[in-house]
Amino acid sequence: MIQTDILIIGAGPTGLFAVFEAGLLKLKCHLIDALPQAGGQCSELYPKKPIYDIPGFPEVLAGDLVDNLMEQIKPFQPGFTLGERAETIEKLEDGTFIVTTSKGTKHQAPIVAIAGGLGSFEPRKPQLENLEKYEDNGVAYMIKDPEVYRNKKVVIAGGGDSALDWSIFLADVASEVTLVHRRNEFRGALDSVEKVQHLKDIGKINLVTPGEIVGLQGEKKLESVIIRKTANAAEDVMLETDFFIPLFGLSPKLGPIADWGLEIEKNAIKVDNALDYQTNIPGIYAIGDVNTYPGKLKLILCGFHEATLMCQSAYQRIFPDKKYVMKYTTVGGVTGFDGSKK
Ligand code: FAD
Numbered sequence: 001m002i003q004t005d006i007l008i009i010g011a012g013p014t015g016l017f018a019v020f021e022a023g024l025l026k027l028k029c030h031l032i033d034a035l036p037q038a039g040g041q042c043s044e045l046y047p048k049k050p051i052y053d054i055p056g057f058p059e060v061l062a063g064d065l066v067d068n069l070m071e072q073i074k075p076f077q078p079g080f081t082l083g084e085r086a087e088t089i090e091k092l093e094d095g096t097f098i099v100t101t102s103k104g105t106k107h108q109a110p111i112v113a114i115a116g117g118l119g120s121f122e123p124r125k126p127q128l129e130n131l132e133k134y135e136d137n138g139v140a141y142m143i144k145d146p147e148v149y150r151n152k153k154v155v156i157a158g159g160g161d162s163a164l165d166w167s168i169f170l171a172d173v174a175s176e177v178t179l180v181h182r183r184n185e186f187r188g189a190l191d192s193v194e195k196v197q198h199l200k201d202i203g204k205i206n207l208v209t210p211g212e213i214v215g216l217q218g219e220k221k222l223e224s225v226i227i228r229k230t231a232n233a234a235e236d237v238m239l240e241t242d243f244f245i246p247l248f249g250l251s252p253k254l255g256p257i258a259d260w261g262l263e264i265e266k267n268a269i270k271v272d273n274a275l276d277y278q279t280n281i282p283g284i285y286a287i288g289d290v291n292t293y294p295g296k297l298k299l300i301l302c303g304f305h306e307a308t309l310m311c312q313s314a315y316q317r318i319f320p321d322k323k324y325v326m327k328y329t330t331v332g333g334v335t336g337f338d339g340s341k342k
Pocket of ligand 1 (some may be wrong): 010013
C-alpha cells in the first residue's frame with residue numbers, strides 16, 4: 001500500500017505543479033498516470049510545439065515545460081505510479097481514500113486530487129480477432145521499458161511519430177525490427193522518416209509499406225504475425241516475432257473516474273470554483289482540464305492556479321487546527337523554498 005498526503009491522479013502539467021505547491025506546505029504527493037511518462041497532453045500530443053502563454057516564458061516547448069516542472073518538484077521527491085490507470089476509489093471509515101489501479105496497485109491518502117485532463121489516454125487497438133489473448137503476452141500498446149525488447153524480434157505497426165521514433169530506437173536494441181504501415185507515406189516528422197529509410201537501406205529495419213497485420217498466431221504467447229501486402233489474401237506472409245506493438249495513437253476517455261459518484265457535466269467534473277475546486281465528495285478535488293465551472297478555460301496557467309488553491313484547502317483539511325501563514329518562496333533573495341542559499 002502506497003501512502004501519501006495528496007494522491008494526484010494525472011501527471012500532466014497541473015498534477016506536476018500541484019506537487020510543488022503541496023511541497024511548500026510540507027505535504028507529500030504521489031502521482032498515478034495511465035501513460036508511461038509524465039507530462040499529460042504536453043508530452044503525449046505536442047512535445048515539440050511552442051507555448052506562448054506561460055507567464056515568464058515568452059516561448060517554451062511543451063516538452064521543455066514538462067522537464068522544467070519535473071526539475072522544480074524534484075526537491076519534494078514525489079512518488080510515481082506510471083503506466084497504470086486509476087480504476088476504483090473507496091472511502092474508509094477514517095475518512096481516507098484507497099485508489100486501486102488497473103494493475104492492482106493500492107494507494108491510500110486523506111486527499112485525492114483528480115488532475116486527469118481529458119481523461120486517460122486509451123490506445124487505439126487494431127481490429128484483430130484474438131488480440132486480447134496476446135495482450136501482455138507479446139502484444140503491447142506502449143513501450144514502457146525498451147530493455148524488454150533487447151535481442152528480441154519486434155513488429156511495430158503505425159505511421160506516426162511514435163511508430164517511427166520507436167522503430168529507430170529499437171533498431172539498436174532488438175535483434176530484428178519490422179515496421180509495417182498501411183500507406184507508403186508516413187505522418188511523422190520528415191527527419192524521422194529519413195532516418196527510418198536510412199536504417200532500412202543499411203539493413204537495420206525491415207520496412208513493409210503498404211502492409212497490414214491481419215492475424216496473430218502462437219500457442220500461449222505470440223509467435224508470429226500475418227502480414228497482408230496486397231488485396232490478394234493468398235499472398236499473405238507469416239513473420240516470426242516475439243512482440244507486436246501497434247502504435248495507432250491514443251484517444252482520451254474520462255474512463256472509470258466517471259463512475260466514482262462525482263457530479264459530471266459535459267464529460268468534466270463539477271467543482272466549487274468559488275472556494276477550492278473540491279468536488280461533491282469532500283476530500284476529492286478536481287483540477288485542470290478535467291473540471292468544469294462557470295467561465296472555465298482549459299489552459300495550463302488555469303490548472304496551475306487551481307492546483308495552488310487546492311493545496312491550501314487540502315492543508316486545512318489535513319490539519320484543521322493548524323493556522324497556515326502564507327509565505328513567499330524567497331524572502332529578500334536570501335533563501336530558497338527548500339532552504340538553499342540563493
Ligand atoms: P493533461 O495534460 O490532459 O494530463 C492529464 C493526465 O491524466 C494524462 O496524462 C492522463 O493519462 C492522466 N489520466 C487521466 N485519467 C487517468 C486515470 N484514470 N488514471 C491514470 N491517469 C489518468 N494550453 C495552454 O495553456 N497553452 C497552449 O499553447 C496550449 N496548446 C495546446 C496545443 C494542443 C495541440 C493541445 C491538445 C492542447 C493545448 N493546450 C494548451 C491545452 C493544455 O495542453 C491543457 O490545458 C493541459 O495539458 C491540461 O493539463 P492537465 O494536467 O490538467 O491535463
